[in-house]
Amino acid sequence: MRNGDQVLNQVLAVASARGLRDLRIAASSLFPVHAPLVDHIRNGVVTRICTAYMSGPVADAVSRGLLPTPVVMQTHGGRARAIEAGELQIDVAFVGAPAADRCGNISGAEGRAACGPLGYAMVDAQYARRVVAVTDHIGDYPLVPIDISQEQVDFVVLVDSIGDPAGILSGSTRPTTDPVSLQIAETAAKVIAASGLLVDGFSFQTGAGGISLAVSQYVQTAMRERKVQGSFGAGGVTGYLVDMLEEGLFRSLFDVQCFDLRAVESYRRDSRHQAMSASLYANPHNRGAIADQLDAMLLGAAEVDLDFNVNVTTGSSGRILGGSGGHADTAAGAKLALVATRLVSGGGPKIVESVGCITTPGESIDAVVTELGVAVHAERVELRDRLLRYGLNVLDISVMRSKAIALAQEVRATPEQGRRIVGVMEYRDGRVIDVIREVSHAR
Amino acid sequence: MRNGDQVLNQVLAVASARGLRDLRIAASSLFPVHAPLVDHIRNGVVTRICTAYMSGPVADAVSRGLLPTPVVMQTHGGRARAIEAGELQIDVAFVGAPAADRCGNISGAEGRAACGPLGYAMVDAQYARRVVAVTDHIGDYPLVPIDISQEQVDFVVLVDSIGDPAGILSGSTRPTTDPVSLQIAETAAKVIAASGLLVDGFSFQTGAGGISLAVSQYVQTAMRERKVQGSFGAGGVTGYLVDMLEEGLFRSLFDVQCFDLRAVESYRRDSRHQAMSASLYANPHNRGAIADQLDAMLLGAAEVDLDFNVNVTTGSSGRILGGSGGHADTAAGAKLALVATRLVSGGGPKIVESVGCITTPGESIDAVVTELGVAVHAERVELRDRLLRYGLNVLDISVMRSKAIALAQEVRATPEQGRRIVGVMEYRDGRVIDVIREVSHAR
Structure with a gap:
């Protein structure tokens, strides 16, 4: 749900309050909206992250070395591969569901936060040990057409809001005029x-x-x-x-x-x-x-x-x-x-x-x-x-x-970096093809 | 494809000609059209069968004890469960595809033998070690909407005919007038x-x-x-x-x-x-x-x-x-x-x-x-x-x-049966809840 997502923050707030520690987060992407994750890293609630994209405060914090382990940067296809291969075992998938029914059928096409196909969550729903649909819109049973079906969903949780549609859909994107x-x-x-x-x-x-x-x-x-x-x-x-x-x-x-x-x-x-x-x-x-x-x-x-x-x-x-x-x-x-x-x-x-x-x-x-x-x-x-x-x-x-x-107005010097590796670049087939090193706190 | 299916017979004819023996057939159902299977049993090409339904010459032959092992009679849901649980490992799924494209996307809604959803084959396609789409209709890529997607299909085989539409769809079914x-x-x-x-x-x-x-x-x-x-x-x-x-x-x-x-x-x-x-x-x-x-x-x-x-x-x-x-x-x-x-x-x-x-x-x-x-x-x-x-x-x-x-015009005696077990009734959860015994050859 990109920069409109409210599910990850809600889940981690509960996890933190319950005293869970040393969690591994395997979000398909992390955006500025996920800033609260920085505190969860600082407090030891989250110690490992893998994702295909991160920007904003979490990315900054990881770059500065806050996370005790290197972030694993995957590709969208590589993440799916890792899950299917059993390399990345998802214990619980919390799926932001724009609409769900009482049995866990999920549709991305309905609800206040309708966002279309749930392509990234589909793989998690199929392979995770437990699947929780988190929704702010319960529709009549059965919700058809179905994007993720009830046979894959263990629990349905109703919350006030799963996200901000303005942040979920980029919406205003226009062709360049420059x-x-x-x-x-x-x-x-x-x-x-x-x-x-x-x-x-x-x-x-x-x-x-x-x-x-x-x-x-x-x-x-x-x-x-x-x-x-x-x-x-x-x-x-x-x-x-x-x-x-x-x-x-x-x-x-x-x-x-x-x-x-x-x-x-x-x-x-x-x-x-x-x-x-x-x-x-x-x-x-x-x-x-x-x-x-x-x-x-x-x-x-x-x-x-x-x-x-x-x-x-x-x-x-x-x-x-x-x-x-x-x-x-x-x-x-x-x-x-x-x-x-x-x-x-x-x-x-x-x-x-x-x-x-x-x-x-x-x-x-x-x-x-x-x-x-x-x-x-x-x-x-x-x-x-x-x-x-x-x-x-x-x-x-x-x-x-x-x-x-x-x-260029300035040709930048190679950025000052520490030796410590804060991220590994995992290619789509699982090979590590590069690493990311710590940036100095001053920058 | 019920009593219109021609895929099973074609596959077994090739398997037999190539000298394969001791095969296990896990068809979702077997109909009178599958009569050639009787010879394959007799010749040792097929030695084990599990299915959710069988009628016609194969059922008769099994009842008379031709198959060297008991047929496993499953339910539709039990068959899916057994496949997902790994109890029933499908080595190769031959999927009768009313329409397919060059990458293996399959649609049941198009083609000469269009039969609608491929609900039974979907589970096989997802879990089989190899998946072969057998089709008589290759459509332009991509064939959408997709019933079984290319990510699950290894091979596409074009044949003259996958089946007889008149036998695939019961078609003439009408409400009783009696x-x-x-x-x-x-x-x-x-x-x-x-x-x-x-x-x-x-x-x-x-x-x-x-x-x-x-x-x-x-x-x-x-x-x-x-x-x-x-x-x-x-x-x-x-x-x-x-x-x-x-x-x-x-x-x-x-x-x-x-x-x-x-x-x-x-x-x-x-x-x-x-x-x-x-x-x-x-x-x-x-x-x-x-x-x-x-x-x-x-x-x-x-x-x-x-x-x-x-x-x-x-x-x-x-x-x-x-x-x-x-x-x-x-x-x-x-x-x-x-x-x-x-x-x-x-x-x-x-x-x-x-x-x-x-x-x-x-x-x-x-x-x-x-x-x-x-x-x-x-x-x-x-x-x-x-x-x-x-x-x-x-x-x-x-x-x-x-x-x-x-x-009743006659109250039938309990049928004469041998002691030999020719079939086991597997309940949806995998329990054996009954057995089927051999009927005498004379009957």
Whole structure:
């Protein structure tokens, strides 16, 4: 439930009051709203965390070394894999349920906090030793259509509120209107158009950032002009993908969680708008994840380095401010994994010598698009040729790096870090591919 | 796919040709169409069978002792439970898929052999070591809505035909028009009306037999008159339940498999018509099966005895001619488990001293309805009082027994049986509650 979630805080408040200590939290993500968790860490209530994304006070506290053990940063698919493999054993899953009935059938499409498919919770509900539906809306039995069914749910708990809809759905996300970002988006769409993938059966995913949404709109136009019918759009679904479904540009949507109310509404009434669990979405060890069927994936970046490694986990200060989510999963799965980013941000260069933390290995990234043009991974020779024939400005990533330095107001020094490891980066298959070190308390 | 299935025969033909021997078959049911299995038993290709229902040549052969090991007769819910518990390990699940795509997404709603939800196969697909989708219809990727998803499917095999739609769907099932059966149906409906359960939220399941369908129609009328809105109808769904959904008499349907094309069509387009796996349907060891939420369940019987035990597994000859399916599951789960049957059939009494084989223990049965009236289980005192107040003819089951004998053209002797056990009756929780013995070859 992202930054609107009130379930985690309520559960931990009770756990703390009951004197529970040494708990391990395996939330799919942690947001600024989860600030009370900092005190629970300080008091020894929580001693271990694994998650696919963290930002806000908890991320800051972990970066400063408050948690006695390293946080395990997973991918969405890797988290599902770990749960299914038994590596990550969930003792109790507390599932924020926008609506539930007396037997534990859960729907994400109804209730005050309706948020669409409960893709991340589906895996927990299937594998956890005990499953508790926490809801603020009890509907008549049976609540259909069902997202998580009564056969998986042990308890239903009614609370005043499970969350703030304004924080659950990002809602106000709009395509960028900034000219430089629009130029980047247009170039990214041209890369897709030139890739040879934009034919009938095309499949596509983007994040919900401003550049991503602008790319969607350029791709929408291109599909319309070429009379291409795509097979599916996937994601974190926004109203922009819904528009493309309804226009017939995609035959279906796979949705692990909705990003806005228009997506929730579409999920509620359109059977082509299909829920997917985090496992179906991105688990590399099941018998075929949707992410592995993607043609084009549009990715963001906090930093990209000369080896095309991408960091969306830590900032230039070395502090944790995000995490993979599905970044590494979709990059690995998609035929065309495209990073779209400005050269500089907040005064600092985003193309760097070597990323502070590897979220997604460069081997998964096909090309990086900036306002300067497109840098293609050295092994993607055929793609490079296609882009050149299409007339795109293809350049070396080191040229982007130089330009980024030139544009930057300051070239930051490598952040001061302690030796202590405060986080491990777990790739989707369970390998540790990097670590995160403590940042100094002063920073 | 019932008596239209061609997948089992095709798979075993290949297995036999490749020289495989000593196989164990865990089909959800076996029908006359599966006659070739008899030769596979004779040749040692198949040495063990477990199933929830068997009729036709295979059942005859097993009854005569052809199989070297006793057949394990399960319930639908018990089969799901055994698979989930790891008692019944499925090495390879061959799933008859009316439609599939290249990645293994399966839909029961499309294709030439469209049959609706694949409730029984869902459990196998989730737990089998390998899952093979066998289909005669490959659709564009992705095939949505999905019944069994690509994350569970290892292989997709295209064959000329997976089955005969005429045998897959019973299709021509109609409510009885026979006056005696109609009278029984009317009485059964009155029992439901008198039970106190026919109020808002009412839930209901019947089989697809002629008496059952006639009861549905009487119940439909009663719900209309009382302005009752039921919560759900369940089953094996027929067009008659669909009518009640569409009339607003039920808010939803839970469907493990469709019995006719009208039900398939409803499943395809109405999100209130919800698929349920065999586990959600009837597994007693999950966290809440639908069968356990039933108000009224209408059951058939080959024999009922003085202890209310019901046999739907063997005939008066002692030969296997059916099986529990969901009989024992729904009888145990429903608040009102009602057996509706004529006193005699084929010249013999159906109310007997002691059933030849216990499919459903009498403790699960609340009342038996025949053309004579209603016999109520001794422990259901409150129900008995309600029926008497309602003016129904309540009588002792021994009176029904006497009348059945009087009506019967012949009172059959206990069938001649050998000592050898050819089948064990496994209750839904895994207990063996009865055995089936060999019938003489002469019979």
